[in-house]
Amino acid sequence: MSLDALDTRILTALQEDSRIPLNDLAEKVASSRSAVWRRIQKMEADGVIKNYTVILDPEKVGLGVMVFASVKMQAHSRDLLPHFLEKVREFPEVIECHTLMGDIDFLIKIRVKDVTAYETFFWTKLSQIDGVREISSSIALTAVKNTTMLALTPAG
Template sequence: MIDDLDARILNILQDDATIPLNDLADKVASSRSAVWRRIQKLTDDGVIKRHTIILDPEKAGLGVMVIAQVKMQAHSRDSLPHFIDKVKSFPEVIECHTLMGDVDFFLKIRVKDVQAYEDFFWNSLSQIEGVREINSSIALTAWKNTTKIAVKPTK
């Protein structure tokens, strides 16, 4: 269960995980020790998965985002886990989701340029056993791009 204080802590930490504990405690109107205990519990409970940084993909040399929708030939016991294992090994793939409906997988892929995607497409993605069809789209402008989840109390 996430109460109001936990929600306020989580929403602030998602904006800046490096905020000093004293500043965080002031912002949520609680004591430093209470906030520290809450963060530890949220981490122990798996609500906080990890602390990380977010890079600017263009400045990191990965300015092209490709959305790929993948259809598999069959849904055998081995083909889907094999595809997932292969995709996890590709650093270009930053997200992979299994879907219900006409498409089996949704991938977000970051590459340097269109040529890099073409190389990745022909030499890696399309070479995975069991892949029937890949539909790719190049993202033009990101109007919203966030990792932040709007946390609300669950109590």
């Protein structure tokens, strides 16, 4: 889908506050209420807007440790990779998992209470998945930038 200037203004405003009242949103993006409503409905139907959600402060909910785990697999077989992905999706501690090209097969972002909780997760869950050859873990000290906002520019 090609996004024009109005679409990008609407999406940027919704990324800042998805609970903004429609009248306020229309005023903020300099358009009519009905035009903004139609655009939002179309972007939802087209899958541009996937979901509306609440972003929690991990530290305030007791998940103050963020770990990045780089995973290398023993082999890239038709059985091992789908099994690995299925298992990782089941772990609530995993908040992101990305397949990579290069020396590392997967990069996993994990949120846990503390280092002891990560150690337990590591030994009882992540390292127990069939086909995992090596895991390298890095604990994040400070989040220099942490956003869910995408930098949008109109097409054209």
